[in-house]
Amino acid sequence: MKQLKWFNKIAYILNIMLVVLTLLGYLLPSMAPKLFPFLSVLTLILPTLLMLNLVFVVYWAIQLKRQVFLSIIVFLIGYTFFTKFYKFTSKNEEVVESDxxxxxxxxxxxxxxxxxxxxxxxxxxxxxxxxxxxxxxxxxxxxxxxxxxxxxxxxxxxxxxxxxxxxxxxxxxxxxxxxxxxxxxxxxxxxxxxxxxxxxxxxxxxxxxxxxxxxxxxxxxxxxxxxxxxxxxxxxxxxxxxxxxxxxxxxxxxxxxxxxxxxxxxxxxxxxxxxxxxxxxxxxxxxxxxxxxxxxxxxxxxxxxxxxxxxxxxxxxxxxxxxxxxxxxxxxxxxxxxxxxxxxxxx
CATH class of the missing domain: 3.60.10.10 (Endonuclease/exonuclease/phosphatase)
Known part of the structure; x- marks a missing residue:
């Protein structure tokens, strides 16, 4: 982090905060709302957190910075969450009489x-x-x-x-x-x-x-x-x-x-x-x-x-x-x- 310029240092701190929130978001489906009502609201913004991680991936990748791996790893850990939010491909199999x-x-x-x-x-x-x-x-x-x-x-x-x-x-x-x-x-x-x-x-x-x-x-x-x-x-x-x-x-x-x-x-x-x-x-x-x-x-x-x-x-x-x-x-x-x-x- 010492080698980063001041703007990238701020970006890296924000990236770390985002990663912490995203990892917390991964845990929320297992946390009962009646015990953690404050945190349960974060489930509404988890897709936004995932998208912001992709933004940081692009940001660091353009500069060829090793910090890119932070959001890449977090995104890969939660890829199954992303597929519940967005699907790249669909499925349309042949219709048969028993459908x-x-x-x-x-x-x-x-x-x-x-x-x-x-x-x-x-x-x-x-x-x-x-x-x-x-x-x-x-x-x-x-x-x-x-x-x-x-x-x-x-x-x-x-x-x-x-x-x-x-x-x-x-x-x-x-x-x-x-x-x-x-x-x-x-x-x-x-x-x-x-x-x-x-x-x-x-x-x-x-x-x-x-x-x-x-x-x-x-x-x-x-x-x-x-x-x-x-x-x-x-x-x-x-x-x-x-x-x-x-x-x-x-x-x-x-x-x-x-x-x-x-x-x-x-x-x-x-x-x-x-x-x-x-x-x-x-x-x-x-x-x-x-x-x-x-x-x-x-x-x-x-x-x-x-x-x-x-x-x-x-x-x-x-x-x-x-x-x-x-x-x-x-x-x-x-x-x-x-x-x-x-x-x-x-x-």
């Missing part, structure tokens, strides 16, 4: 309160569903205000709560549903619903989850300094609630020994304790077959991926799509094409 598709979409009550200046949101979503023709649909923030039927889906499980305004979740399926239920989340307006769906000879439990919201405006311009402390506290409290919710989901899943698919809105990143707790040894369909940032929530300046399709290892994720150009909610629809790895020949 089936699962779509997840937080529809934001079909624009019931006119958040968007678009009177045709419900009809647009219906047309989108008809065009994509998924076999299974999981809707979060569902409302019957849309006032239409999805005729191709004979089987459905809908749970609505509320007095004047009823909202909830819905699972629509072209395959037969033989059992269904709900996981009530204490002290929350959110919930989890599930349906046991029979495809061929297999029973697949599909969960649609909607975890505690952090209630932050997608317009960053609305966040000023006076609101930042309240937002920070709100995030910390929301993550503690999400921890309890994820533990309830995890315990419920352990009681079912069949194949599972989890869809929905976690309101948290893929670097969080909540995500790690729920995914367990399952696979993230975006990581398996997606491409790009996989942005699912319409933050203006940040590619937030908070909606997921998670599948047991028995499923082969043959294709994954994020419909980021379909702007009829504050979320974007996601869809995965799946097949049973050990059942292809039998199907």
């Amino acid at each position: 089936f598709t699962v779509l997840s979409y937080n529809v934001r009550l079909f624009n019931l309160f006119n958040w968007m200046p678009n009177e045709n949101v419900a009809e647009n979503i219906k047309r989108f569903i008809e065009e994509q023709n998924p076999d299974i649909i999981c809707f979060q923030e569902y409302s019957k205000s849309a006032d239409y039927e999805l005729d191709d889906y004979k089987f459905r499980h809908i749970i609505m709560h509320g007095k004047k305004i009823k909202t909830g979740q819905a699972i629509f399926s072209k395959f037969r549903i033989i059992d269904e239920g709900e996981i009530a989340l204490p002290n929350s307006d959110n919930n989890v619903v599930y349906a046991d769906i029979v495809k061929n000879k297999d029973t697949i439990r599909v969960y649609s989850i909607h975890l505690q919201s952090v209630n932050i405006s997608p317009d960053i311009n609305e966040i000023d300094e006076s609101k930042s402390k309240r937002i920070f506290n709100r995030l910390s409290e929301a993550f503690k609630v999400q921890q309890l919710q994820s533990e309830l989901i995890q315990a419920h899943m352990e009681d079912f020994k069949g194949h599972k698919i989890i869809c929905g809105d976690m309101n948290n990143t893929a670097f969080s304790y909540v995500y790690k707790n729920i995914i367990g040894d399952m696979n993230d369909a975006f990581v398996e077959a997606g491409k790009g940032f996989g942005k699912t929530y319409n933050y203006k300046y940040y590619p937030a991926r908070i909606d997921y399709i998670l599948v047991d290892e028995v499923f082969d994720v043959k294709e994954f799509k994020t419909y980021k150009d379909f702007k009829n909610s504050d979320h974007f629809p996601i869809m995965a094409r799946l097949n049973m790895k050990d059942k292809k020949k039998d199907n």
Whole structure:
């Protein structure tokens, strides 16, 4: 460091601070938010920390400085974290008859309160569903205000709560549903619903989850300094609630020994304790077959991926799509094409 000029000394100190924060970020998924609420908020900026490490790699590499290895090593240690944030290549295997598709979409009550200046949101979503023709649909923030039927889906499980305004979740399926239920989340307006769906000879439990919201405006311009402390506290409290919710989901899943698919809105990143707790040894369909940032929530300046399709290892994720150009909610629809790895020949 003695051989560095004053500007590079400052840059190196900043690089070291960045490395410490990044390494801490790698540990956060294993740290319960209720024990470390302050630190858990850092999971939201881990992708930014990874990108800044790449900036330092380029900065030192241009000057042929050995300090380049600091961020290179840190980045390589956390490469699996980066693939949850950005995928360079996608996957799109040949379609076979036994494939089936699962779509997840937080529809934001079909624009019931006119958040968007678009009177045709419900009809647009219906047309989108008809065009994509998924076999299974999981809707979060569902409302019957849309006032239409999805005729191709004979089987459905809908749970609505509320007095004047009823909202909830819905699972629509072209395959037969033989059992269904709900996981009530204490002290929350959110919930989890599930349906046991029979495809061929297999029973697949599909969960649609909607975890505690952090209630932050997608317009960053609305966040000023006076609101930042309240937002920070709100995030910390929301993550503690999400921890309890994820533990309830995890315990419920352990009681079912069949194949599972989890869809929905976690309101948290893929670097969080909540995500790690729920995914367990399952696979993230975006990581398996997606491409790009996989942005699912319409933050203006940040590619937030908070909606997921998670599948047991028995499923082969043959294709994954994020419909980021379909702007009829504050979320974007996601869809995965799946097949049973050990059942292809039998199907």
